[in-house]
Amino acid sequence: MFNTTVAWITLRATLSRRRALLFALPAVILILLTVALKASHPPMQLWPSHVLGTFGFSVLIPLTALIIGTSVLGAEIDDGSIIHLLATPVRRSAVVVTKFVVATGLTVVFAAVPELIAALISGGGSVPGPGDAGLVPIGAGSFAVALFTGALACAVIYNAVFVMVSAATTRAIAVGLLYVLVWEVLLSNFVSGVKLLSVSHYGLGIANGLASDPALEAGLGVLTSVVMGAIVTVAALALAMNLLSSFTLKGEPA
Amino acid sequence: MTTIELRNVSRWYGNVVAVNDVTMSIEPGVTGLLGPNGAGKSTIMHMIAGFLPPSRGELTIGHGSSWRNPDVYRQVGLVPERDSVYAFLTGEQFVVSTAKLHELPDPAAAAARAIALLDMAEAADRKIATYSKGMRQRIKVAAALVHDPEVLLLDEPFNGMDPRQRLHMMDLLDKLGSEGRTILFSSHILEEVERLSGTIQVVVAGRLAASGDFRAIRRLMTSRPHVFTVRSSDDRLLASTLIRGTPIAGTLIRDTSAGRPAVTAVELTRAGLQVRTSDYGAFCRDIAVLARDHDIRLREVLPADESLESVFAYLVAD
Numbered sequence: 001m002f003n004t005t006v007a008w009i010t011l012r013a014t015l016s017r018r019r020a021l022l023f024a025l026p027a028v029i030l031i032l033l034t035v036a037l038k039a040s041h042p043p044m045q046l047w048p049s050h051v052l053g054t055f056g057f058s059v060l061i062p063l064t065a066l067i068i069g070t071s072v073l074g075a076e077i078d079d080g081s082i083i084h085l086l087a088t089p090v091r092r093s094a095v096v097v098t099k100f101v102v103a104t105g106l107t108v109v110f111a112a113v114p115e116l117i118a119a120l121i122s123g124g125g126s127v128p129g130p131g132d133a134g135l136v137p138i139g140a141g142s143f144a145v146a147l148f149t150g151a152l153a154c155a156v157i158y159n160a161v162f163v164m165v166s167a168a169t170t171r172a173i174a175v176g177l178l179y180v181l182v183w184e185v186l187l188s189n190f191v192s193g194v195k196l197l198s199v200s201h202y203g204l205g206i207a208n209g210l211a212s213d214p215a216l217e218a219g220l221g222v223l224t225s226v227v228m229g230a231i232v233t234v235a236a237l238a239l240a241m242n243l244l245s246s247f248t249l250k251g252e253p254a
Numbered sequence: 255m256t257t258i259e260l261r262n263v264s265r266w267y268g269n270v271v272a273v274n275d276v277t278m279s280i281e282p283g284v285t286g287l288l289g290p291n292g293a294g295k296s297t298i299m300h301m302i303a304g305f306l307p308p309s310r311g312e313l314t315i316g317h318g319s320s321w322r323n324p325d326v327y328r329q330v331g332l333v334p335e336r337d338s339v340y341a342f343l344t345g346e347q348f349v350v351s352t353a354k355l356h357e358l359p360d361p362a363a364a365a366a367r368a369i370a371l372l373d374m375a376e377a378a379d380r381k382i383a384t385y386s387k388g389m390r391q392r393i394k395v396a397a398a399l400v401h402d403p404e405v406l407l408l409d410e411p412f413n414g415m416d417p418r419q420r421l422h423m424m425d426l427l428d429k430l431g432s433e434g435r436t437i438l439f440s441s442h443i444l445e446e447v448e449r450l451s452g453t454i455q456v457v458v459a460g461r462l463a464a465s466g467d468f469r470a471i472r473r474l475m476t477s478r479p480h481v482f483t484v485r486s487s488d489d490r491l492l493a494s495t496l497i498r499g500t501p502i503a504g505t506l507i508r509d510t511s512a513g514r515p516a517v518t519a520v521e522l523t524r525a526g527l528q529v530r531t532s533d534y535g536a537f538c539r540d541i542a543v544l545a546r547d548h549d550i551r552l553r554e555v556l557p558a559d560e561s562l563e564s565v566f567a568y569l570v571a572d
Contacts, residue, residue: 003355005351005354005355006355008351009340009343009351012340012342012343013340013342016342079338080334080336080338081338081339081340083305083332083334083336083338084339084340084348084352084397085355086305086324087303087304087327087330087331087332087334087398088324088327088352088355088356089324089325089327089328089355089356089357090324090355091324092324245322246307246322247305248300248305248306248307249296249300249303249305249306249334250267250300250306
């Protein structure tokens with residue numbers, strides 16, 4: 001299913017576009033924000049969970065995955081170069097899976113790893129202790145590992161969705177941006193029922209399963225998050241494969 | 255030997271019919287798919303190449319359909335019209351990667367052979383971004399040929415090529431066709447097809463207007479007079495020379511297919527001469543010689559109605 005030549009071309013194509021300069025932008029903002037908050041706040045605060053959890057999972061990771069996920073397939077469809085891949089015996093399913101793996105790998109580098117670094121810089125989260133015990137610290141290491149694991153899951157699921165969106169429409173960036181801002185940022189944080197279909201909450205659910213940090217405000221349990229995340233990933237990739245198998249070039253009407 | 259068959263193929267977009275009930279058989283050898291812009295050539299090409307399903311009818315390459323069938327590309331090479339290649343790769347990287355995608359046993363050797371065939375060895379280590387349009391077109395053809403396909407589909411392959419590159423490409427396609435491959439190329443330029451193809455399929459307004467041997471169809475086309483506007487240093491002398499010829503042998507422009515005088519009427523107007531000729535090529539070639547022999551300086555030779563649309567309209571009306 002994984003084709004190394006497709007992966008090599010995809011990686012070269014993705015990193016050679018001007019859009020690649022944007023990959024690191026959300027991560028740089030997150031790390032600078034973390035450094036500023038760390039410098040300006042005393043220890044034992046809830047901000048690391050809010051900033052790295054809510055902001056990181058519903059803004060940083062989806063935006064990074066959107067830019068990357070739509071680059072690996074959508075940009076090639078836009079400029080027509082995809083035809084050189086598709087006019088070969090390589091299965092369309094292999095093209096989708098390979099591009100998805102490349103996009104996920106890049107998103108891990110540009111979003112999940114920065115989450116890990118920011119979590120380590122923050123010194124770890126703090127949770128309210130029992131009774132009047134005040135805030136109890138979570139070690140930076142376990143907090144960072146939990147967030148990194150949740151971010152990995154988000155990178156996988158978001159990229160499956162954005163690769164599918166790229167195969168479905170030539171306006172993948174606009175559709176993806178609308179989805180992130182309306183669904184993931186707005187509705188999933190204010191309408192409880194939407195959490196079941198929110199990728200950021202799958203990631204938060206998995207991170208919370210490891211860190212047991214209520215300040216992450218995970219709306220779903222770890223098991224639900226894993227199962228729903230797997231279903232969404234498989235369904236999105238299956239749909240993307242089917243769409244790419246029916247990829248058409250439009251001729252001019254008479 | 256692989257044949258492309260279209261049986262009652264139609265393709266429409268909503269209410270717009272792009273291709274209407276086309277039946278054709280494309281045999282081994284070189285076949286030109288000819289028609290004016292917007293006639294439906296690209297739609298037919300895309301359907302044959304497996305990038306568009308027919309709305310109705312049946313289309314096969316060999317014994318299989320090309321739609322949703324990647325295996326067909328083991329015997330098909332495609333050169334798309336759109337100038338979209340991986341500009342960040344070198345020509346060699348592009349062709350080698352295509353060879354790898356075809357799972358060839360020795361991708362480097364296959365790529366070297368295809369690159370040499372297209373006379374691109376010297377530029378192969380340069381990035382495609384630095385190539386001229388003609389060079390990009392040639393490296394696309396090299397990639398399409400890297401797996402030695404039975405069928406080669408080329409959508410407007412001569413776009414952007416200079417005359418030398420065109421001749422080289424025409425010779426190559428001629429050679430590939432004579433080896434028994436099925437070569438189908440589309441073009442809206444009559445002279446390209448004339449030079450290259452023995453068999454043509456003429457598409458006008460989504461319908462197959464003519465099909466078969468080029469010369470027979472060309473005769474139909476050329477029986478329609480071509481009109482030129484000519485300005486010269488001595489229009490009156492040129493007019494009489496064009497019509498009467500001179501006692502000097504060979505100075506009368508002759509229709510190459512019919513052998514009779516090619517110029518059928520000359521009208522002296524304020525804007526110059528309006529000349530009607532039955533042989534476009536012979537007139538363009540010989541008027542310069544005729545003018546030189548009579549010390550006439552040509553200032554302008556313009557085809558007045560040489561749009562393909564009007565040629566095809568004439569053909570369809572026949």
